[in-house]
Amino acid sequence: MKANLKTNAIWLGLMIAGYYLMNTLILVGVINSFIENMLVTIGINIILAVGLNLIIGFAGQFSLGHAGFMAIGAYASAIITNSINSPIGFYISMGVGVVLAIVIALVVGIPTLRLRGDYLAIATMGAAEIIRIIINNLKITNGAAGMFNIPQFADWATVYIMMCLTTIVIVNFIHSRGGRAVMSVREDEIAAEAMGINVFKWKLAAFVLGASTAAISGSLHASFLQTIAPNDFNIMSSISILIIVVLGGVGSITGTFVAATVLGVIDTILQNFGTLRMVIYAVALILIMIFKPSGILGTWELSFSRILKRIKVKRGVSE
Amino acid sequence: MSELLKVDNLIKNFGGLTAVSDVTMHLNSNELVALIGPNGAGKTTLFNLLTGVITPSSGSVVLAGKEGTFPLNNKKAYQIAKLGLSRTFQNIRLFKEMTVLDNVLIAMTSRYKEGFVSSILRFPSYYRTEREMKEEAIKLLKIFSLDQQTETLAKNLPYGIQRRLEIVRALSTKPQILFLDEPAAGMNPEETADLTRLIIEVQKEFHITVLLIEHDMSLVMQVAQRIYVLDHGSLLAEGSPKEIQQNPAVIKAYLGEEA
Numbered sequence: 001m002k003a004n005l006k007t008n009a010i011w012l013g014l015m016i017a018g019y020y021l022m023n024t025l026i027l028v029g030v031i032n033s034f035i036e037n038m039l040v041t042i043g044i045n046i047i048l049a050v051g052l053n054l055i056i057g058f059a060g061q062f063s064l065g066h067a068g069f070m071a072i073g074a075y076a077s078a079i080i081t082n083s084i085n086s087p088i089g090f091y092i093s094m095g096v097g098v099v100l101a102i103v104i105a106l107v108v109g110i111p112t113l114r115l116r117g118d119y120l121a122i123a124t125m126g127a128a129e130i131i132r133i134i135i136n137n138l139k140i141t142n143g144a145a146g147m148f149n150i151p152q153f154a155d156w157a158t159v160y161i162m163m164c165l166t167t168i169v170i171v172n173f174i175h176s177r178g179g180r181a182v183m184s185v186r187e188d189e190i191a192a193e194a195m196g197i198n199v200f201k202w203k204l205a206a207f208v209l210g211a212s213t214a215a216i217s218g219s220l221h222a223s224f225l226q227t228i229a230p231n232d233f234n235i236m237s238s239i240s241i242l243i244i245v246v247l248g249g250v251g252s253i254t255g256t257f258v259a260a261t262v263l264g265v266i267d268t269i270l271q272n273f274g275t276l277r278m279v280i281y282a283v284a285l286i287l288i289m290i291f292k293p294s295g296i297l298g299t300w301e302l303s304f305s306r307i308l309k310r311i312k313v314k315r316g317v318s319e
Numbered sequence: 320m321s322e323l324l325k326v327d328n329l330i331k332n333f334g335g336l337t338a339v340s341d342v343t344m345h346l347n348s349n350e351l352v353a354l355i356g357p358n359g360a361g362k363t364t365l366f367n368l369l370t371g372v373i374t375p376s377s378g379s380v381v382l383a384g385k386e387g388t389f390p391l392n393n394k395k396a397y398q399i400a401k402l403g404l405s406r407t408f409q410n411i412r413l414f415k416e417m418t419v420l421d422n423v424l425i426a427m428t429s430r431y432k433e434g435f436v437s438s439i440l441r442f443p444s445y446y447r448t449e450r451e452m453k454e455e456a457i458k459l460l461k462i463f464s465l466d467q468q469t470e471t472l473a474k475n476l477p478y479g480i481q482r483r484l485e486i487v488r489a490l491s492t493k494p495q496i497l498f499l500d501e502p503a504a505g506m507n508p509e510e511t512a513d514l515t516r517l518i519i520e521v522q523k524e525f526h527i528t529v530l531l532i533e534h535d536m537s538l539v540m541q542v543a544q545r546i547y548v549l550d551h552g553s554l555l556a557e558g559s560p561k562e563i564q565q566n567p568a569v570i571k572a573y574l575g576e577e578a
């Protein structure tokens with residue numbers, strides 16, 4: 001119990017320290033608006049990729065439609081804050097986005113999560129495309145032109161706090177009874193069922209939880225950038241979220257943080273290289289896939305309770 | 320002794336092949352029964368039918384347990400497990416990339432309620448439930464001398480130990496009936512003797528019914544109170560170990576083949 005409190009306090013301290021560090025660096029001008037934009041993009045990608053890693057890395061369900069749920073959050077916020085132009089309106093819109101994403105994840109998940117592997121990937125990809133095409137053809141979403149002049153209620157701090165909150169929710173879920181059930185599904189469905197695990201229910205739970213955090217990232221994306229279009233949420237954006245997960249390590253949340261940051265920085269540096277940028281990007285990916293196919297961190301996680309235990313053991317030895 | 324599981328005219332066809340053909344049998348409470356028969360007789364298929372991994376072509380399975388009488392035919396595997404039927408697998412199916420402790424905790428999922436909100440917000444009730452689950456898991460692991468390896472990944476355990484972990488995992492669902500599919504396969508004589516002792520001990524201590532598939536005849540004759548013999552999908556004989564040893568049909572079909 002005491003050890004739990006200690007690790008929780010360390011994590012909380014780390015998050016608060018990160019916040020003040022950012023705040024100071026922005027105040028003294030080390031972080032300009034260019035870098036701030038990069039950091040916000042990284043934060044939004046972390047929210048997306050942590051949720052997708054829950055679905056792919058922990059539940060073992062190969063979903064390829066994550067950007068579809070992001071679109072739902074983005075358009076919910078864009079439409080609602082247009083009429084309720086206030087921070088409260090923004091948080092209401094975020095809530096609406098989450099609820100919509102949950103409903104749609106259930107509608108998509110109930111038939112498709114019974115499929116396996118490649119079929120699930122194709123079905124979720126198709127579902128995300130349907131979402132995008134519907135948005136493309138609705139009046140309220142302003143069709144293919146997209147929406148602009150969306151009121152800005154999300155700044156870097158909002159993104160940072162939401163990144164921390166969604167990660168806490170997902171990491172705490174992983175380290176609970178539900179998380180273990182979800183992982184047993186990934187390991188062996190037949191054995192999990194034989195041990196009383198309702199495999200379908202837990203697959204759906206992971207899928208819905210991942211979808212709801214994707215909607216949050218969509219709300220942040222829309223409100224921060226103030227411009228969205230259906231094409232921002234196409235299959236390529238689903239794939240770039242997948243790349244973060246795969247690169248960081250399928251089944252490592254720490255890896256997702258590292259990969260999202262590294263890719264975000266590389267992407268910004270390479271922006272001046274034009275089309276060459278895509279080539280460098282691709283080569284970097286291929287190299288990692290060749291030399292470290294399990295991703296940068298594999299399934300390794302940063303764990304303060306483990307570090308504390310190790311320190312304790314060392315002290316015990318030296319005494 | 321009351322009848323706990325009643326199996327009537329159970330049939331399973333795989334295309335043209337009848338893997339289980341008109342099997343009628345029963346298990347009493349607190350009984351240790353062995354199921355023997357040559358390879359391909361349909362023993363594992365029968366286990367799969369009883370635990371809901373596959374559905375029978377026809378016939379019925381009824382559980383008359385502590386909580387009442389339940390037909391198991393149209394139930395899903397996880398529902399059957401929740402009703403108290405647990406098992407191990409002939410070709411070990413542990414959660415390989417997870418620790419020994421997690422393997423056991425997972426099997427306790429349906430017995431402990433943690434609540435989504437309390438685990439996300441880390442309420443005291445979350446820590447309490449986690450602690451209770453872990454204590455129970457370690458107590459079980461201790462019986463099987465696995466409590467010193469709780470953090471080892473299941474895939475890194477030696478083969479014989481993996482089989483033991485599968486039994487612990489099955490027991491941690493608190494079953495009324497435990498199905499063991501060749502638990503001694505691949506074990507050396509010493510490990511087998513150890514396992515034999517454990518199976519008897521566990522059955523006594525937990526007051527459960529055990530149905531055991533095993534090729535090691537010395538193990539079977541030592542532990543079984545009753546034996547069913549399966550051959551080409553059909554029941555060939557039923558009786559005490561002595562009766563089975565002397566049954567001419569059995570000797571011809573199964574024991575004779577080994578001698």
Ligand SMILES: Nc1ncnc2c1ncn2[C@@H]1O[C@H](COP(=O)(O)OP(=O)(O)O)[C@@H](O)[C@H]1O
Pocket residue numbers: 333336338356357358359360361362363364365
């Ligand atoms: N899923 C399946 N599909 C087709 N045939 C199967 C399947 N499972 C088992 N069989 C066949 O059923 C027969 C009985 O197999 P099994 O129950 O594994 O035997 P045992 O466990 O007694 O050695 C075998 O001929 C096997 O090939």
Ligand SMILES: [Mg+2]
Pocket residue numbers: 362363364409
């Ligand atoms: Mg078999």
